[in-house]
Amino acid sequence: MFRAALRSLGQHRVRLLLTLLAVVVGVAFVAGTFIFTDSLKQSFDALFSAPQADVTISADSQFASGGQGGGPGSGADQTPTIPVSLLPQVSAVDGVAGAYGMVTATGAIVLDKDGKPVGRAGPPDRAVSWLPDASINALSVSSGQAPQGSNQVALLESTATSAGVGIGDTVTIETSGGQQSYTVTGLVTRGIGGSDGGTLTVFDLPTAQRQMLGNTTTFTSIAVKAMPGVSQNELANRLSKALPGKLKVETGAQRSADIANRLQTAFGFINTFLLAFALIALFVAIFLIFNTFSMLVAQRTRELALLRAVGASRGQVRQSVLAEAAVLGLIAAAIGVLGGIAVSQGLRLLLKVFGADLPSAPLVIQPRTIIVSLILGIGVTLISAYVPARRAASVPPVAAMRDDVSMPAKNLRIRGIIGTVLIVIAALAAYSATRNVNDNMLATRLVGLSAICALIGVIALAPILGRWFIGACGLPLRGNAIGNLAVENGRRNPRRTAATASALAIGLALMSAIGVLAASTKASVAAVVDDTIGADFIVLGANFQPFRPEVFAAVKDTPGTSTVTYTRQIPLAVGDDQGVLTGIQSGKFQQVFNLTMDSGTADNLLPGDAIVDSDTAKRLGISLGQNVPVDYVSGPGFLILRGTYKPAGPITGWISDVQTLTDAGGRELDSAIYVRSAEGSDPTTVKASLDKELAGFPAVKLQDQASLKDQINQQFDRVFGFIYALLALAVIVAFLGIVNTLALSVFERRREVGLLRAVGTSRSQIRRMVVIESVLIALFGALIGLSLGLIYGTLFRKVLESVGISKLAIPTGQIVWFVVLAVVGGIIAALWPAFTASRLDVLKAIASN
């Protein structure tokens, strides 16, 4: 008897542990997100106290925040500059202790020993000039010394590590000024540590001017140090008054606040994202807790009835169950907060892998984090336990006297009605969304509403659907006794089966919907590349940086090519509407790029003529032949609109002749070179020839259409991979739910299992019975999850058509994998409960009373 008691306690412990785990995961994510954000905020304080210029003067231009990097559009980076002549004027202002010309620009590509660019597509390759006054320099030399002269360079520590060079070594750096070797004289760190994963090269000022700006007559900014006793604001005021022209005069505090704001906006997105996943995990946890408490109550029916018989009120019984839930929630929340610390550190690591090395920060656990975690943990547990608690309270006292008691099976009719109503609403919302695809916002909301209604509706109907599904799925299994028993076990408690399967369905629905969107996005990208790019090869900057015209000179006469043409890009703005102006070689461009004109023509574009995509034209309300005033980095100008084209592919926005860009002061840097092979030429030979010509230019990459698609897809894969990883968590929690349900079912049915064993069922047959039940539950969950996911993935794709996801692609292979995953997961989830069931002591099982 003692052993039996111990064993039942053990069952109890595992059950509670599994239940706890689900809550812990959810709470840990919430707490982790808060801890991560709070810690990050704390590190912003360091940002304000780090050395920096008291006042920074730069060109007052709407293009100043350029350098976002990434994507073919980044070829348009062009940093606004100010003339060198400004420096003496600044120095002359009263209260200025020191003023230093500065260059901060992107496009310094550090090459490693093999001549390959360091870093990756995405974060920019920055170069700065060394600021000689350490008291206002955000960078500090950690070893070696600052660079001096045209052959010296200092590198950010992480950049040097990636390039595999140290102090005294030679490193090759490619800039718009050309490729050159430098001696590394020092390694630098940022005052507050951390980086966005890009590389950083430090030159002395003249070298930076020459290499990055192509002249020695401009700076990108001037850093000013205030005299003691002169405040930043005061100095900024004096400078604004004293200096001529349109200049931006910013205090150090303003700049820090700007950076902090930008970071917070960026991480705010990640936070929202993570909190959404935390809520999904907690939502899944609700099903798990609900099941656990339902069974807990069912197992204790007699005990509860006895309590009622000796005078406990319904309320007292209900409270006793809820108190148990509260304690469980409290423990889970406490562990969850600890787990949150791990999650916040994990996030930091993960972001580092993704290229964002954040400033190191102390661990900040605010009271708010703990309070929210406790409220969530306890709240979720109480909500889930409420229905079972009510059911416990409804146990009649007479149940204590009855021999075999079972909870009254409640009618499923109400659930059926609610579920059906919700599904009808979902269908109506979905229908009206497909009728309103043109109103993007409305359509997206309708599909969202439809998805939520459908999810809840299906969950409500799941007990009814589950009986059908498992019955139908079980038909082939009916032939033998074990299969029959497993199917019946899956059907006997439809609510429990449904709750367990629903938990899995939620995770799989999200995963498959994302899968449809991912596949559709990739297919759409591929279609755009096929439709628009007539070129066989494209030369792009290694990190999408613009590159020197020497590259074009090298490849333009490659044998086997019929058309070789380049494009350039500069930023431009029409009023507040910022965009990109792409310069083309008119005539040649049409041979490598298929533009579908909506109006006008793209032929014979003269300098000053332009075409624009129809969306932009519509947005700006401009028409053909109109003289459109535009702003360049260098100043205002005009473009005459000659045509509009259907937006598609890598080129959107304004297109004009290259000469227009040159006239507007654009640098002589190419953003891409398009190559079309001659008729009948062998692509392999042409590629080899191009490769040979490009051998001396490590900063560019030769791509054909396939590799271009691959490269774009890789970027999507990274984002979708991140989402999958987070959703996988919800799926794992759901499988824990299956383990939980099975373990408890086995415990409930131990007499039945004992009977089966007594009449000759072998251990392996018992195991098989549990495994089949588990697989049936998992398959049911997969079926509703994948159906919902496919339907809503398709619908979301439909309403996102206007933003470029033009093709629908169903990732069949992936869906098959999800089904396989469900089956394998079902088997794994059943292993332990099946083993327990097969090891039940026959005598104890049949004797238990």
Place this chain on the structure above:
Amino acid sequence: MTIAARANSLSKIYGDGDTRVTALDAVDVEIGAQQFTAIMGPSGSGKSTLMHCLAGLDSVTSGQVWIGDTELSSLSDKELTRLRRDSVGFVFQAFNLVPTLSAIENITLPMDIAGRKADPAWLDTVIDTVGLRDRLSHRPSELSGGQQQRVACARALASRPTIVFADEPTGNLDSKSGAEVLGFLRRSVDEFKQTIVMVTHDPNAASYADRVLFLADGRVVDEMFSPTSASVLERMKAFDTARA
């Protein structure tokens, strides 16, 4: 007389040291084939343990047990399971039936598990004898206690086992239902030449048997042939006085 089951110097000891309990103390017993044997004794006499050991449900501490020609102590769990499935029938006091299966599915369960077909003629005979033909598609929850026990009896007999063990089969039934079940067990011996071992503490139930074995303190202390309620009751009283 052929022997359906036999125990030779069978001992069963639970626990160790202070908690050591000798449930069976070198029991020698033979169960005749085509006989209805009842095992009686006061609570704690070891009668259930004896049945469990004879049926291969429990391991023995020492001694041997045979069912037919098979010695049980050398069998693995797998072989014991197969023996129970093919050669032994069981009727328990309660919870005899799998609640998710219909009456007929419960009856054929051991054969279904084995992947064998029941002998239809014999199955018909058994079903008619227990008188449940119109309830075959019902689930256990839709049957009365007596009907459930009759389904259990039918299951025990359906595979024509070497021996049927019944553990207090009427313990939970009213007297009329109990009489029906006992009558059916009696008939299965008389008409169908089955072998039945029944553990009971009810002298009236024991009176249906051909032979009654009396157990006390883990030993067979007496036996009685062609018992009547009165004679069994008389014998049982002797235990009580011996105790007192």
